[in-house]
Amino acid sequence: MPFSGRVRRASLIGVATVLLAGNIWWFASEKPAPDMDFELGSSRAYVSIEREQLPDLPRFDGARRIWMVKGAPISDLSAFFRPSYEVSGDAAVLGKNVLMVALARDASSADMRAMLFSLVRSGICEVAVAQDGATAVGAVIDETALTYDSGVTPIIAVRNEDGVRVPCVERTQSPAAASSARR
Incomplete structure (x- = not known):
């Protein structure tokens, strides 16, 4: 059974949202500074x-x-x-x-x-x-x-x-x- 246009659009928007949220988290989260000797x-x-x-x-x-x-x-x-x-x-x-x-x-x-x-x-x-x-x-x-x-x-x-x-x-x-x- 092929995907309808509505299901496909909702799936693509969901995937795009997850990718966008992942990128925001990855670049915006504070990483602890490495301990310097x-x-x-x-x-x-x-x-x-x-x-x-x-x-x-x-x-x-x-x-x-x-x-x-x-x-x-x-x-x-x-x-x-x-x-x-x-x-x-x-x-x-x-x-x-x-x-x-x-x-x-x-x-x-x-x-x-x-x-x-x-x-x-x-x-x-x-x-x-x-x-x-x-x-x-x-x-x-x-x-x-x-x-x-x-x-x-x-x-x-x-x-x-x-x-x-x-x-x-x-x-x-x-x-x-x-x-x-x-x-």
């Missing part, structure tokens, strides 16, 4: 270092969960804080001291998360990262002065191993004062 801010500050000093920067060993310099473990990062410079118009204004660290060129986001989490646990909420061989955005190599300029990156929060978001709370005392207070 870490949240970083931006700044106009940078840290400068002579290129020959780059191998002397601390690196985080994610497998051992320790900081190292030239393969030797270190427990205090205070010696690696350097003055930052804030770009203000055409001039650079001296800012606060910021930790500068090295990161392997092939580091994964998990390596970066572990490194940042170590800093958050220490109350260090700003870092300048010198990535091996980098000449990319955020790092400028001045061939005449042989310096490496790296942008200062504020650390907002990092997820721990359990996926819990841990906001960065900057410590109120200097790194030197913190290490001498433990004695």
